[in-house]
Every structure is written in structure tokens, then in C-alpha cells.
Amino acid sequence: MDSWENDEAIQRFREYLRIPSVHPDVNYDECVEFLKRQANELQLPVVVHEIMPGKPVVVITWKGMEPQLPAILLNSHMDVVPVYKEFWTHPPFEAKISEDGYIYARGTQDMKSVGMFHLEAVRRLKAAGVRLKRTVHVSFVPDEEIGGEHGMKVFAQSEQFRALNVGFGLDESCPTTSTKVIRAFNGEKTNRQSKVTCRGNPGHGSLLLPNTAGEKLHYILDKFMKCRAGEMEKQAQGAYVGDLVTINLTQIEIRKWCTEAGEDVTFEYIRHNAPVKITKIDESNQFWTALLCAVKEMGYDVLCNVCPGTTDARFVRQQGIPVINFSPILNSPVLLHAHDERIHVDVFRQGIDIMEKVLEAVANI
Numbered sequence: 119m120d121s122w123e124n125d126e127a128i129q130r131f132r133e134y135l136r137i138p139s140v141h142p143d144v145n146y147d148e149c150v151e152f153l154k155r156q157a158n159e160l161q162l163p164v165v166v167h168e169i170m171p172g173k174p175v176v177v178i179t180w181k182g183m184e185p186q187l188p189a190i191l192l193n194s195h196m197d198v199v200p201v202y203k204e205f206w207t208h209p210p211f212e213a214k215i216s217e218d219g220y221i222y223a224r225g226t227q228d229m230k231s232v233g234m235f236h237l238e239a240v241r242r243l244k245a246a247g248v249r250l251k252r253t254v255h256v257s258f259v260p261d262e263e264i265g266g267e268h269g270m271k272v273f274a275q276s277e278q279f280r281a282l283n284v285g286f287g288l289d290e291s292c293p294t295t296s297t298k299v300i301r302a303f304n305g306e307k308t309n310r311q312s313k314v315t316c317r318g319n320p321g322h323g324s325l326l327l328p329n330t331a332g333e334k335l336h337y338i339l340d341k342f343m344k345c346r347a348g349e350m351e352k353q354a355q356g357a358y359v360g361d362l363v364t365i366n367l368t369q370i371e372i373r374k375w376c377t378e379a380g381e382d383v384t385f386e387y388i389r390h391n392a393p394v395k396i397t398k399i400d401e402s403n404q405f406w407t408a409l410l411c412a413v414k415e416m417g418y419d420v421l422c423n424v425c426p427g428t429t430d431a432r433f434v435r436q437q438g439i440p441v442i443n444f445s446p447i448l449n450s451p452v453l454l455h456a457h458d459e460r461i462h463v464d465v466f467r468q469g470i471d472i473m474e475k476v477l478e479a480v481a482n483i
């Protein structure tokens with residue numbers, strides 16, 4: 119217990135956790151006030167962009183030595199999902215530390231911890247007298263948990279965002295039970311709902327007519343099911359769910375199947391989100407290489423996949439900016455949006471250590 123109570127980083131984190139920025143109808147005033155105070159302590163300029171009323175985007179900026187270079191964006195969201203208090207061992211907005219060292223609170227994993235990793239990494243580097251080449255923007259956005267429409271979506275499309283001159287971004291991923299391999303994402307699945315229409319010969323039930331809608335439907339369903347079985351097989355062999363059923367291939371195949379199924383079969387999308395390019399994770403992405411190198415130097419590794427859900431990173435990628443979702447939360451049960459969401463104090467400290475090295479690496483390219 120000793121050092122936990124005196125660890126200032128943990129105290130700042132707990133203070134942030136105690137702000138109930140919980141849906142629905144989040145009031146962000148307290149978060150903004152808290153973050154402005156952090157910026158003042160760090161002696162860094164802070165700007166609150168309010169493109170949508172009541173939906174503040176807080177940006178704390180640490181100017182680099184070569185500010186003409188594209189900047190680094192460390193993004194996190196301030197909002198958290200609702201709680202069912204009765205299912206919690208400790209109240210979800212008290213940030214109590216249990217005997218065994220777990221901080222219990224909504225947002226400990228998703229993602230106030232990561233927001234604090236970003237700020238604490240900056241704080242440590244500054245305190246050590248380090249000057250980074252690139253400018254670093256630490257952003258805190260609203261409403262990610264309800265789709266980000268009035269948060270990162272509008273911000274990423276704004277003049278104010280363009281003025282930040284972002285060249286690379288980090289955002290949230292997912293905790294992992296592994297003690298060595300951090301989970302990261304370089305893209306997201308696109309949500310699409312489609313509608314297949316099969317038309318055929320209608321006729322009396324006593325006859326065997328050719329070219330019926332049922333036959334065509336059978337053909338289509340059979341194709342879907344075979345595709346699905348193939349994906350299930352891959353999953354059984356250990357493929358990550360985010361990497362299964364690649365969107366483009368499915369789209370092409372579905373169209374082809376419809377044509378093959380016969381005449382009068384049409385296919386249309388009910389919901390068709392624009393595809394967002396994934397961030398490259400090869401030698402061509404120097405930020406990724408630097409991140410990976412920094413992580414490996416500390417004796418860890420990164421497993422990078424396509425995210426099975428969505429995050430604010432997609433809005434930044436839409437602007438053509440590479441983003442890696444990177445929440446260095448190791449050795450933890452995955453409790454995003456779950457009861458008893460918690461993080462161990464040692465895992466929290468480790469997250470700051472990792473973020474510090476990663477930030478130093480990517481901002482010095």
C-alpha cells in the first residue's frame with residue numbers, strides 16, 4: 119500500500135477517474151478543468167476547441183525543436199460507458215485501490231488510463247530535460263463511446279485539426295492478459311449491412327417451376343455459409359477476429375455470387391461506411407518501426423491486428439494520417455465496458471514507462 123498513496127501519477131489518475139464523465143448526456147466541464155490544470159502544471163499551452171457546443175476537444179501542445187516537421191498526436195477520449203453500480207465490488211467513480219493493488223473505476227482501461235499515459239510520458243520527459251524533435255499534441259475528445267460524430271469526427275475534418283499538422287497518431291487499443299505482448303491495431307473493420315434480392319417464377323404450389331426465387335436464395339445462402347465456415351475454420355486455427363472476412367473481397371465475391379445465382383438477383387448495401395485505409399505496419403512506416411523498436415528494446419513485443427470494433431482512430435486515418443491503436447496495458451483481465459473495470463497500479467506504472475519510450479522514439483524521427 120505504502121507507495122501507492124504517495125505516487126503522484128496515481129493520484130492524478132484517480133482524480134481523473136473520479137470525474138463522472140459517463141453517458142448519457144455527459145457534462146465535460148470537470149474534465150476540461152482538470153486537463154487545463156494538468157497543462158498549467160506542465161507549463162504547456164492548452165486550447166479547448168468547441169466545434170460543437172458542449173463537446174469540447176482539449177489539446178495540450180508541447181512544441182518540438184523542429185516544429186516544421188509533422189507532429190505526433192496522442193489521442194484519448196474523456197467519456198466512459200454507463201455502469202450498473204450493483205454489480206461493482208467498489209463504487210465505479212471512487213477509484214478505490216483494493217488491498218491487492220487494483221484501482222477500481224470506470225475508465226481504468228477504456229481509456230482514462232491511456233490518456234494519463236500520454237500526459238505522464240510528457241511530464242517525465244519534460245522533467246528529465248528532454249527536448250523532442252517533433253511537436254506533440256495530447257488531445258482529449260468527447261463522445262467516442264457514442265460514435266464520435268460530435269467529437270473526433272467533426273474535429274478531424276476541421277481547420278483547427280489541419281493546423282495541428284499531424285503526421286502520426288496513437289489511440290486506444292485493448293488490454294491483454296499477456297505479460298509481454300502489447301495489443302495494437304492498425305485498422306478497423308467496416309460495418310456494412312447488405313440486402314440481396316432474389317426474384318423468380320411465381321406459380322401454383324402443385325407445379326415444379328424452373329427459375330424460382332427459392333433456388334436462387336439457396337445458392338446465395340450456400341455461398342454465405344461456406345464463406346462463414348471458412349472464416350470459422352481460420353478462427354479455430356487462432357486467427358484474430360479483427361482479421362477475418364476482408365471487406366473488399368467479400369464485396370466482390372457477393373456481387374459475383376449474385377450474378378452466378380441467375381437473373382433477377384440484386385444486391386444493395388443498406389449501410390455502406392466508406393472504407394478507411396489501414397495504417398501500414400512495414401518498413402515504409404517509420405513511426406511504426408520506431409514504436410516497435412522502442413517496445414522491443416524494453417523486452418516487450420507488439421501484436422498488431424485489425425480492430426474488431428471501431429475507435430476514433432478511423433476519423434484520423436480518413437484524413438490520410440497513419441494511426442496505431444496502442445494501449446500498453448499488459449497482464450490484465452479485459453474489462454472494457456464491463457463491471458469491475460480495473461487496472462493494477464503496477465500495470466498503470468508500466469504503461470507510463472512504455473509510453474514514455476514510445477513517445478520519445480516516434481517524436482524524434
Ligand code: ZN
Nearest residue numbers: 228229262290
Ligand atoms: Zn474507448
